[in-house]
Amino acid sequence: MFGKNAKVDLELNRDVEQLIKTGGKEKLLPIVQAGEPVLRQRTVAYNGQLSKRTLAKLIDTMHTTMLEAPGVGLAATQIGLGLALAVVEDHVRDDEDDPREIAEFPFHVIINPSYKPTSDKTASFYEGCLSFDGYQAVRKRWLDITAEWDDEDGKHHSEPLHGWPARIFQHETDHLSGELYIDRAEIRSLTTNENLEDYWCEDPVPTEAAEELGFALCPTVHGSTPPRETFPNGRRPCPRTPMAPPSTGTGCVLWTWRMASAQYRNPPHSPSTTH
Numbered sequence: 001m002f003g004k005n006a007k008v009d010l011e012l013n014r015d016v017e018q019l020i021k022t023g024g025k026e027k028l029l030p031i032v033q034a035g036e037p038v039l040r041q042r043t044v045a046y047n048g049q050l051s052k053r054t055l056a057k058l059i060d061t062m063h064t065t066m067l068e069a070p071g072v073g074l075a076a077t078q079i080g081l082g083l084a085l086a087v088v089e090d091h092v093r094d095d096e097d098d099p100r101e102i103a104e105f106p107f108h109v110i111i112n113p114s115y116k117p118t119s120d121k122t123a124s125f126y127e128g129c130l131s132f133d134g135y136q137a138v139r140k141r142w143l144d145i146t147a148e149w150d151d152e153d154g155k156h157h158s159e160p161l162h163g164w165p166a167r168i169f170q171h172e173t174d175h176l177s178g179e180l181y182i183d184r185a186e187i188r189s190l191t192t193n194e195n196l197e198d199y200w201c202e203d204p205v206p207t208e209a210a211e212e213l214g215f216a217l218c219p220t221v222h223g224s225t226p227p228r229e230t231f232p233n234g235r236r237p238c239p240r241t242p243m244a245p246p247s248t249g250t251g252c253v254l255w256t257w258r259m260a261s262a263q264y265r266n267p268p269h270s271p272s273t274t275h
Contacts, residue, residue: 006048
């Protein structure tokens, strides 16, 4: 629980209420685009700074914004809020043979999330981001992780994730460390959404794209030592950045909103990690 010892930051709470109001009756907030400083800043751990009512309204607005985009995840930084929380949701596609292993991923609120790989297996697929709108690139990510997070009631969860749900969780958690998926993508694979549809969407495994565009495709890596753990709001930023399906992006929220407290307005930069 965030509970008994949690102290609501009244000034921050008022600012978040004002931010929510900018979404109007439609509950749609603008999504921050690459180049905004907020997307490169580390978030602050959530420990009850908002009232339960305000938190519930924030989650509802973020969820609506994510679905409308459309996306499969949205981090608080993408709406200009420097707290370590995100929303995620994705559902099974029709193609059961999809090599991306897209599986049902019900709606979750993930607060103070972290993850660690549970094997050395990785997979490389095209991925997009609502904060890098109009483009996608091939990104290698861990295939299996242990995901940890708190829900909106403060209950802690630990769950193994595999395939596409693991990718989504990594993507959103990395956002909270100030990373974008493009940071570790195969840069020669970068393509507009239109060109992806015209040239590379027939096979989810980007083998032909790798040959034609000139980048290395390593769908599975063995023998590497996975990092111990990754955290969005301190200690160590995440080593992978999650991705979105070719048809949608995982979202990042706008950070242009004025935060009341300098603690949330200017959190420390998250250093890059190497593998």
